Amino acid sequence: MIIIKNPKHGNVVLMPQTIEHYESELTSLLSNERYDEAVDILRYLMGFSDVDSERRMEWEQLLAWLYMMYPELQQTSQLGIEDDARAEAELRKQLLGDKWSAESASVLELLHTMEHPSSVDKQLITLDKLAHVGGNQVIHGIRKWLVSREMHPLLQFKALQALKLAGDFEYISIIRSGSEILVNPSDCPLDSSEIPAGIEHIFQTIDHVCEVAEPMIGEFASQMQWDVIATSYGTSLYKAMSNVLNEQEAAVWASALHALLASHIYGGTQVEQIRELYEIVSYPIEEWMDVYQKCRVFL
Structure with missing residues (x-):
């Protein structure tokens, strides 16, 4: 896995699958000519440090191409250069949901996507988003989903990381190989230091x-x-x-x-x-x- 620790985004865990899913989402946005959203995701991803240099170069080249073909996108993203803190807050609001609206319809939609996914890939992306939203509704929704049935260990781990990032440190029983195991999200590693x-x-x-x-x-x-x-x-x-x-x-x-x-x-x-x-x-x-x-x- 690639664990990316960034002073802007805080300690965030991104697995290779998660990066691939963001890139898949980029492909979909580009094919549907939703270039402004593609730029947002590229700028979000490039905000992390310690990313593979070849992958970062691909993102930079794609962003440069978008700016060349659609100059108006660069004007929109200029906010990030002039006011980095405000741009970061706006981008996170767009991509991960507004942390201060944990009871909003958008959060309910994310929880529904997590519980009724079209694919495991979609669940991983949704958990990554929910982790940064936080709030009691998110914590309750993830815990309820985790204990509902046995699921792939990767999903369980991602969910526990999301709970930890959301501020939940209570023990929870999950099913692994047909047996219940007791775990605490607070013990779940988020980055290499843990x-x-x-x-x-x-x-x-x-x-x-x-x-x-x-x-x-x-x-x-x-x-x-x-x-x-x-x-x-x-x-x-x-x-x-x-x-x-x-x-x-x-x-x-x-x-x-x-x-x-x-x-x-x-x-x-x-x-x-x-x-x-x-x-x-x-x-x-x-x-x-x-x-x-x-x-x-x-x-």
Whole structure:
């Protein structure tokens, strides 16, 4: 996942799927010649830092093209240059809803979209919007939806992030694999500073080992980190990874994830070679295989 921490927007979590959904929405707006709304979304997205440089360049080129073809759009967006704070408030009102109108029809519409979506993609975008609206109505609506049935872990995680951003820190029971688990939105990571130290240690170990030996695996692992967090959050697996304390434990989990990715990418893997890379050849193979089997839930 891409976690974007921006001084303008505050701490906001954007997953790769969410960015893709915004880009899909851009495509739809452009095809329907709704260029002013497309400009708003582009300016909103470009307000975040730490975005992939290639993607940012594509956004900049698209925005430049729109300004060239439709100069009046640049005049409209000039507000952001002359009064950045006011422009930010106006843009957020347009894209995410007015935080001070939490009882408005627009919020009811967002909640309805979340409960009766046309796709999972639409739910993710809607949750991202609701997270910035806040208010008791939003919190109540998301909590009611979360406990209503079992749903994909990614949606559950996104909803918990939305609750945390909306100011809800009460425990809630959600259904995962047919069983109820008790979670607190306040413990749900929003950015890299909130990732449990054990999980961070595991992925740092993969990055260190793969930097020279397996750069492709390292790149995939980096992209996988937030998917692992979202998929396991609230489970015993998440707790086990969070509680990793030392180098050997981190190496065991890291090598298991490495083997999983290698099997997925190459169609097979040499377990002993991977164990050698992580210097855990003496670690009991039966215990290592147990960790590997637990990690299979991630792919």
